[in-house]
Amino acid sequence: MGADGATVRSDGTSVFPRLLDLEYPNIERGEGVWLHTADGRQILDACSGGAMVTCLGYGASEVIAAAAEQAERISYMYNHHFSNEPQERLADRLIEAVAPEMGRVRFVSGGSEANETALRLARSYHVERGQPDRWRVISPAQAYHGSTMATLALSGRRALQEPHTPYLAGHAHLPPATWRFDPSGKAALDELDRVLEEVGPETVAAFFCEPVSGAALPAYSPPERFWRGLDERREEHGFLICFDEVVTGMGRTGSWLAAHQLPIEPDVVTLGKGLGAGYAPIGAVLCREHVYEAIDEGSREFDLGHTWDGAPLPCAVGLAVLDVLVERGLVQRVRERGPGLRAELEAAVSGAEMVREVRGRGFLLGVELVDPRDGESFLPHELDAATLVEQAAMDLGLLVTSSHSTPDGYAGDEILLAPAYVSTDEELAEMVERFAATIVEVGRTVRAALAGPAPAGRGR
Ligand SMILES: Cc1ncc(COP(=O)(O)O)c(C=O)c1O
Structure with missing residues (x-):
């Protein structure tokens, strides 16, 4: 545990954690699509528990x-x-x-x-x-x-x-x-x-x-x-x-x-x-x-x-x-609300030069990041931009999930949003807004890290 119990580190726990260098926030409870940490922070869950699971939110x-x-x-x-x-x-x-x-x-x-x-x-x-x-x-x-x-x-x-x-x-x-x-x-x-x-x-x-x-x-x-x-x-x-x-x-x-x-x-x-x-x-x-x-x-x-x-x-x-x-007709809600949600997400990040594509099917959404210098290459592996997005989102009180598959050669940095089907329109709007703010912030970090010539080739 960290000194105040708000976070857990590998050197302060009997648990064998997934990532030994990560300091894990300690979750205390959930309510609808809101997570409450042990130190009283509120995190808006845009990924159904992080693994696309809690489609009914917390406390059903x-x-x-x-x-x-x-x-x-x-x-x-x-x-x-x-x-x-x-x-x-x-x-x-x-x-x-x-x-x-x-x-x-x-x-x-x-x-x-x-x-x-x-x-x-x-x-x-x-x-x-x-x-x-x-x-x-x-x-x-x-x-x-x-x-x-x-x-x-x-x-x-x-x-x-x-x-x-x-x-x-x-x-x-x-x-x-x-x-x-x-x-x-x-x-x-x-x-x-x-x-x-x-x-x-x-x-x-x-x-x-x-x-x-x-x-x-x-x-x-x-x-x-x-x-x-x-x-x-x-x-x-x-x-x-x-x-x-x-x-x-x-x-x-x-x-x-x-x-x-x-x-x-x-x-x-x-x-x-x-x-x-x-x-x-x-x-x-x-x-x-x-x-x-x-x-x-x-x-x-x-x-x-x-x-x-x-x-x-x-x-x-x-x-x-x-x-x-x-x-509650929730599958129908996802069907009807999904296309609008994708469009709202796309509009919110449309100015971001490192976003290549926003995909969506129902309440499953993906944002593909690319090198802003040419708009198509994978971002350099060492940058681990998807993880930067995940961390910056967490700091802004938003849970999204990242995938960073660059070494496999078929996809680069991708961000996944998969809100609970019970998310209200206001909550969805808040998720989009916090995500857009995250992308602006990480975009700046990425630009600064990349200050140099454009990459030679694309893809694998
Ligand atoms: C598409 C897909 N299949 C299978 C699995 C494995 O499921 P579990 O982690 O419940 O074993 C996952 C987990 O993320 C998944 O995303």
């Missing part, structure tokens, strides 16, 4: 009551031995309200577990159907699918994977179809064809991706041409398409699933974050009926489990979250 009384009630009745049992009413009802409700195109649901405790399970399901699907050679996964390089070894291997970000590469399967990755590399999506499709040809399509189990990216490339989605081409290749080659909707699911992009805005239907979808909304750790894997049938008509076992899968307490929380989303 219906969810808290449902959790308490369930905990009194029974909070835990192992789903190897029993099923339970919250699990059964939540699975029904997810298929009814969120993803009618899906057939079955398996519950887990979070996003990494959901993606790991989806991967095993894709593999099992092919093995059950007599195609044991199918194991490879193809995925966009600039992605994040989780922290387990199998999910880490699904991203093509070498900087993130180091030093664990000896443990990671060598899957193939495509550069993102962004303005920088491939605005039309053609290069990504050509690369997909090349990879399929190289490895042999009969060895490919799945294409795995975020339909709209979260932290790795906030609010980015490939052009429509890519999705249509991917669909054709699935048809031709028989691999599955798995959508990681850990961030985008449960309404974040203005529809229950981001998939509902794209011209393609996945075979498997994963959920996390917004499903528990920060009141319980819960994730889910949803699959279409034909995927389930492969197991149903095969070994009749998909015996992969984690201790908390489908337990009554997290499922009761998921049910309560879903009820609140439906009863």
Whole structure:
């Protein structure tokens, strides 16, 4: 702890922190979209707990009551031995309200577990159907699918994977179809064809991706041409398409699933974050009926489990979250308010020479920073401009999340905003205003640090 308990440093705690040089503000409580620190500061949360989780804000009384009630009745049992009413009802409700195109649901405790399970399901699907050679996964390089070894291997970000590469399967990755590399999506499709040809399509189990990216490339989605081409290749080659909707699911992009805005239907979808909304750790894997049938008509076992899968307490929380989303029409609010929010954010930073692009889908927004000297190169890695923005925002009482992927070569400094769906118009306006002030301040710092000639090349 710091002397007054307001912050925590690695040399004053028994906790093993993520970043040993960071002094962490100590959070005491939350109310709506406001965080209160131990030393009495108020921080406006523009990123749903920092990890795009708390879509209902803090203190959602219906969810808290449902959790308490369930905990009194029974909070835990192992789903190897029993099923339970919250699990059964939540699975029904997810298929009814969120993803009618899906057939079955398996519950887990979070996003990494959901993606790991989806991967095993894709593999099992092919093995059950007599195609044991199918194991490879193809995925966009600039992605994040989780922290387990199998999910880490699904991203093509070498900087993130180091030093664990000896443990990671060598899957193939495509550069993102962004303005920088491939605005039309053609290069990504050509690369997909090349990879399929190289490895042999009969060895490919799945294409795995975020339909709209979260932290790795906030609010980015490939052009429509890519999705249509991917669909054709699935048809031709028989691999599955798995959508990681850990961030985008449960309404974040203005529809229950981001998939509902794209011209393609996945075979498997994963959920996390917004499903528990920060009141319980819960994730889910949803699959279409034909995927389930492969197991149903095969070994009749998909015996992969984690201790908390489908337990009554997290499922009761998921049910309560879903009820609140439906009863308050929050997904519709995100759909209707999202485009305006993006426009307001864009207008507020329009004078900033280091902002190249403001992207947005619903309440998932991304701001791409570039070198102000030419308006397109990545900012120098050493500057770590995204982190400067995150820190300056915090000083101005605003929580945003940064991603600084420059060493991976596919994206540079990006800032992510993902407000709670319950944020009022006044709170959204305040977030935009504080963010614009942050960008002005960091813009000055960046300009001063860069006083020198323009960089030689762009991108990787
Ligand atoms: C798109 C995406 N998938 C998966 C995960 C992993 O989820 P978790 O941290 O709950 O394991 C994350 C986490 O940020 C994510 O953003």
